[in-house]
């Protein structure tokens with residue numbers, strides 16, 4: 001089943017008000033963060049608040065819990081406590097496939113997601129993506145920039161090798177993959193440019209830090225009216241060509257083959273999944 005992940009909103013699990021608010025926000029998925037957005041002095045409080053919050057109804061929004069690393073004082077109990085409740089458990093700073101094994105043992109059922117945010121993780125992206133329990137990746141471009149000693153640029157040139165490696169790895173295994181956050185949450189124009197770039201590259205959606213970023217991500221990562229209309233025309237034209245014994249149709253001066261129809265059907269399935277979320 002296609003599930004939309006256009007907008008994936010981080011919320012510090014120490015912020016009860018924000019977790020409450022998220023139940024009415026148009027986010028496709030929520031990452032309840034126990035890791036970097038929560039100060040060490042608030043780790044236990046955050047766990048309690050999150051346990052309370054997850055008793056509430058979040059509608060069709062995917063509820064992903066980002067636990068602390070297994071090398072911290074909190075990671076093991078985070079995994080034990082939320083592995084049964086969350087729709088997915090997100091593991092920070094995954095360097096290699098073996099990093100997922102410990103969590104996989106602690107959480108026998110929930111799908112695992114990996115934060116891709118270290119230089120070693122980029123180089124091991126293919127083996128990480130091939131882990132049998134993994135179903136999603138989230139880019140951590142801030143930690144990656146820190147490790148690389150890279151500067152933030154509007155074109156994200158220093159990130160491109162890592163983004164590309166992770167995309168290739170995720171797609172080779174049929175995983176969901178979400179782009180990193182745009183931290184200047186009051187800069188709508190900058191956010192749009194970064195969303196468009198991520199969409200062009202093939203990401204399923206953008207991780208976000210503030211509700212003001214939701215509308216842009218939903219718009220950019222959702223199929224536009226024009227894309228939907230084209231998809232429908234491509235399918236109709238291809239069906240007609242097939243009925244005439246041809247394997248190729250032409251729409252708007254471009255050829256349409258079976259592979260283009262696959263993409264067109266995906267576009268329609270995504271639009272339907274988005275419509276189902278809203279209903």
Ligand SMILES: CC(C)(COP(=O)(O)OP(=O)(O)OC[C@H]1O[C@@H](n2cnc3c(N)ncnc32)[C@H](O)[C@@H]1OP(=O)(O)O)[C@@H](O)C(=O)NCCC(=O)NCCSC(=O)C[C@H](O)C(=O)O
Pocket residue numbers: 009010011012017018019021022033036037115117139140141142143144180181185209210211
């Ligand atoms: C960035 C913020 C600290 C700003 O908070 P605040 O000053 O409270 O914002 P506003 O006053 O504009 O908030 C307006 C209302 O929106 C609610 N709100 C704010 N943020 C969220 C949110 N993330 N989810 C849900 N609701 C939110 C406020 O409660 C206000 O509501 P109301 O009371 O009705 O007026 C803050 O936005 C924030 O903490 N954002 C999340 C930060 C975070 O999670 N960071 C960690 C993830 S990013 C990361 O780790 C990157 C990765 O690992 C990497 O390496 O790249």
Ligand SMILES: [Mg+2]
Pocket residue numbers: 036115117140142143
């Ligand atoms: Mg990080």
